[in-house]
């Protein structure tokens with residue numbers, strides 16, 4: 198057999214996919230033919246490089262989130278009538294949170310108004326503005342009842358809550 | 370179909386949530402890695418592999434049990450990845466190709482491991498998607514040709530040819546990387 202014919206079988210040889218007889222024959226040729234031997238090495242090297250192609254190994258927390266997202270998609274929460282759903286979401290947390298938020302906001306605002314030592318104005322206004330923006334954006338979202346069904350909103354509310362609570366503390 | 374698969378499928382059909390969890394837990398890594406190596410993007414890999422689970426779950430009625438669950442899941446994932454890549458390629462067609470980190474030919478052993486991975490990933494991503502999937506299923510998932518043929522919905526002969534072409538192309542490209550120094 199010519200080298201050409203042997204080379205066409207090299208991949209199967211390297212893969213251990215040849216019959217015993219064909220394998221032995223090619224092996225014998227390789228001991229005699231440096232050209233084919235070099236080709237064999239190149240093939241092995243190529244396959245080894247592909248085998249080493251990296252892929253991330255996400256941590257367990259990634260897979261927990263991965264599964265949680267999938268569960269939500271396969272079994273969406275039973276749909277309550279929309280108004281009921283909306284009220285349920287509101288009473289669950291946001292109203293108290295909003296009340297606390299507004300109270301805190303006013304308290305800080307009034308303190309700031311009356312305080313002789315005002316914090317640097319730039320810092321406070323940008324903070325307030327950010328809070329108001331976040332708050333008003335989320336209130337707009339609140340009006341869109343569809344979004345109330347999204348669990349994400351609860352996370353947004355937690356974010357607002359934490360900003361409202363943490364924000365003023367930084368400012369005072 | 371294997372007995373374990375049969376039991377899992379019937380639990381899934383009954384809407385058993387823990388069966389769905391088992392399915393995901395069992396195959397998440399394989400599907401994610403396959404999708405990652407095909408798309409080279411972790412976010413896409415997550416989305417595509419999740420989509421594969423959803424389609425599998427929703428399409429349980431179409432699962433005839435002639436192939437194994439893993440074959441079926443791989444098939445859905447491969448199809449999603451291939452159409453994702455085709456979409457990406459057609460939308461990239463008009464754009465100037467992205468310039469990558471310096472991959473100009475240099476002796477292979479001088480390339481940092483990172484660059485080698487980059488160069489191999491690049492070369493693999495330039496293969497036709499069918500060949501790419503075949504190569505990855507063979508090298509990384511160590512599947513026999515017969516099973517790859519089931520996944521790809523083609524013949525064993527076609528799979529062998531695809532694999533052969535994929536390796537030959539890579540070999541030529543990586544040889545260029547080494548010899549053109």
Ligand SMILES: [Zn+2]
Nearest residue numbers: 200230232233
């Ligand atoms: Zn020879």
